[in-house]
Amino acid sequence: MRQALRAKIVEVCSKKIAVKGEDVGVSFYAFFANKNDDPELLMEAATWWIKTHKLDHFVKARKILAMIEGGL
Template sequence: MKASLRQKIIEVCDEKIAKKGPTVGLSFYAFFANKNDNPPLLMEAAQWWIVTHELDHFEKAVKIKAMVEAMA
C-alpha cells in the first residue's frame, strides 16, 4: 500500500475517532471524496480491505488504524 494512502487512512481514522469515539465504524470509501477522482487509489484500498483482509463493509476505525500502523 502506498505511503500516501496509509497516511490518509490514519488521518481519517483519527478524525472519526476524535469526533465519534472509539466505537465508530467506517468503510474504505471514507478515505475518498464523494467524487471518485482517483480510481487506482480507490481500487488499491478496496483490494487491501476486501480481498487481502476480507473485512466487512464497516469496521471499527481503531481496528483499521492499528492494522495500517502495523504495516509501517
C-alpha cells in the same frame, strides 16, 4: 499500499475516533471524496480492504488504525 493512502487512512480514522469515539465504524469509502477522481487509488484501498484482509463493509476505525500502524 502506497504511503499516501496509509497516511490518509490514519488521518481519517484518527479524526473519526476523536469526534465520534472509540466505537466508530468506517468503510474504505471514508478515505475518498464523493467523486471518483482517482480510480487506481480507490481500487488499491478496496483490494487491501476486501481481497487482502476480507473485512466487512464497516469496521471499527480503531481496528483499521491498528492494522495500518502495524504495517498490514
